[in-house]
Amino acid sequence: MKTQEELIQLDVIPQFTEEVVGTDLLNIHSIETFGTHDGPGIRMVVFVQGCQFKCLYCANPDTIALKGGSWLDIEELVKRAINQKPYFGKKGGVTVSGGEPLLQRKVIKKLFRRLHEEGINTALDSNGRLIDQHAKELLEETDVLLLDVKHINNEWHKKLTGKSNLSVLKVADYRESTGKPMWLRYVLVPGWSDQAEYLHELGQRFKDFTTIQKIEIQPYHMLGVHKWEALGMEYGLKGVEPPSKEIIERTVSIFSQYFKEIKVN
Numbered sequence: 001m002k003t004q005e006e007l008i009q010l011d012v013i014p015q016f017t018e019e020v021v022g023t024d025l026l027n028i029h030s031i032e033t034f035g036t037h038d039g040p041g042i043r044m045v046v047f048v049q050g051c052q053f054k055c056l057y058c059a060n061p062d063t064i065a066l067k068g069g070s071w072l073d074i075e076e077l078v079k080r081a082i083n084q085k086p087y088f089g090k091k092g093g094v095t096v097s098g099g100e101p102l103l104q105r106k107v108i109k110k111l112f113r114r115l116h117e118e119g120i121n122t123a124l125d126s127n128g129r130l131i132d133q134h135a136k137e138l139l140e141e142t143d144v145l146l147l148d149v150k151h152i153n154n155e156w157h158k159k160l161t162g163k164s165n166l167s168v169l170k171v172a173d174y175r176e177s178t179g180k181p182m183w184l185r186y187v188l189v190p191g192w193s194d195q196a197e198y199l200h201e202l203g204q205r206f207k208d209f210t211t212i213q214k215i216e217i218q219p220y221h222m223l224g225v226h227k228w229e230a231l232g233m234e235y236g237l238k239g240v241e242p243p244s245k246e247i248i249e250r251t252v253s254i255f256s257q258y259f260k261e262i263k264v265n
């Protein structure tokens with residue numbers, strides 16, 4: 001087993017890091033307590049470091065780099081979750097968000113198993129970057145999957161995130177095949193992801209899914225712009241304004257033809 005210091009020095013991406021060292025350490029960016037926006041009830045939200053998408057609107061661009069972050073033993077996270085358990089109530093629990101959690105799927109699977117042993121609900125907020133046996137095992141331990149579908153059209157998805165949406169759709173299909181709950185999340189960006197034809201296409205793609213409990217619309221905001229500037233990175237959506245009330249209402253109206261519950265965050 002390598003020391004934390006050695007792990008930080010490793011010039012490899014997180015998913016390989018786990019494989020190399022078989023570690024119980026999770027590379028995290030930050031932890032939020034009493035989160036109410038990432039899954040059911042009140043939650044402890046663990047933001048992991050590293051993401052292979054580069055969304056133009058990313059509000060936390062400091063979580064994208066695969067290096068960086070801090071390594072924390074999952075038992076430390078379990079201990080913190082147990083301390084907060086009285087606040088979780090019936091619905092709450094722990095959400096792992098990011099960054100992209102699937103990049104560290106093996107260790108998060110272990111974390112979720114431990115949380116389940118302690119009777120704590122688990123949620124995974126993922127961009128659906130990949131699906132393999134370890135990802136499937138992690139999804140088995142995930143009570144609610146919050147799946148970010150950035151765009152239904154592959155070309156637009158590539159423009160927005162730098163990557164294809166094929167794996168995202170595969171993750172959605174796999175989740176549906178397991179019969180376990182899923183929420184979709186959709187960032188609404190004027191001129192980029194608000195095209196009526198694609199909103200309908202997204203609805204058509206998912207309308208028969210029985211596991212989708214709701215779709216959450218996340219209106220684009222510019223709160224992360226200063227972080228891009230601080231990191232010396234160019235912000236790709238300069239000049240794009242948050243969606244108007246009309247755009248949001250029109251999107252809700254389209255989605256309501258396909259989904260039973262729509263929430264605007």
Ligand code: SF4
Nearest residue numbers: 051053055058099127
């Ligand atoms: S998937 Fe999430 S963390 Fe990754 S770049 Fe996009 S918004 Fe940022």
